[in-house]
Amino acid sequence: MPELPEAEIVRRNLEANCLGKSIAEVVVKDDRILDNIDAAFLTKSLKGRRFTSAIRYGKRIFLKSEDLQVENKQVKDERAENQQINNHQSKDLWLTTHLGMTGWIDCLNIPDGERPIRDSPYEPRYTRLLIIFDHSGMAYTDPRLFGRLGLTESPDEFIKQRRLGPDALKMDFDEFSKGLRRKTASIKTVLLDQGFIAGLGNLYTDEVLFQAGINPQAKSYAVNDTRSSRLFQSIQEVLNTAISSGSDFNLLPESYLLPHRHRNGRCPKDGSILEVIKVNGRTTYFCPEHQG
DNA sequence: TTTCATGTTCAGCA
């Protein structure tokens, strides 16, 4: 279920389970999920390295990898001139991920002496990429194959190239409210635009608009300061709440729309039937009563 | 059997 909160959950999981381990094998099981690189290059690039940090930007996760051997050399040889050479050799390489519509990353624990090879019981269904450490591994799963994995030497450059806007949890309020005033599209369309704000998808956009009491069809420029301030707050609250509830909609507060976001779903405030429309081609649930 | 789906990108048109 990948919007920003789900990406953050995956990131934390990777951070807790997949850092510092030597990459023994990289198995690309379906190269349709690769983002402009071929399978052999990805495998060659990551093998023998290890992941050392996991960061998230919007819906994307970046896994930093470092060269094991060069690092060991650096520890042994503290002379500056050699370090410079080594630094050059150990240029950072980041695995980039976008989970698409149905992507996820599972961390695998594998008993001694066993490996998560093709069709083994340790390999989850719909695994498209498998990274094997010594006694553990990680599997990128994605039934619909809309997600993409790739490599970059710089997440900052990557973010610039993709024209991603600021991360939804780090965006500056001034930039947000001024930006809204400049847009003539509907407020929902603007919130979904990853170039304006990165991280909100169809479900959480409905939720933040519900929490802020704003009609999804309202023109962005017509959202006044009071409302854009409330909206900005809702974005922070909703995303943080979703992250702490592990993105389990049943654990969200009673006042949230998401658990009721289905046909015949009712507004958690007054029990009236929610309205379903299309905005920007996306199914949109809202309560006309509370989102004037 | 048909329709819809948490995302992104692109063509075509107003």
Next chain:
DNA sequence: GTGCTGAACATGAA
């Protein structure tokens, strides 16, 4: 340039 619509991608679930 802006924005909207529809299609494409691929597959499971209702």
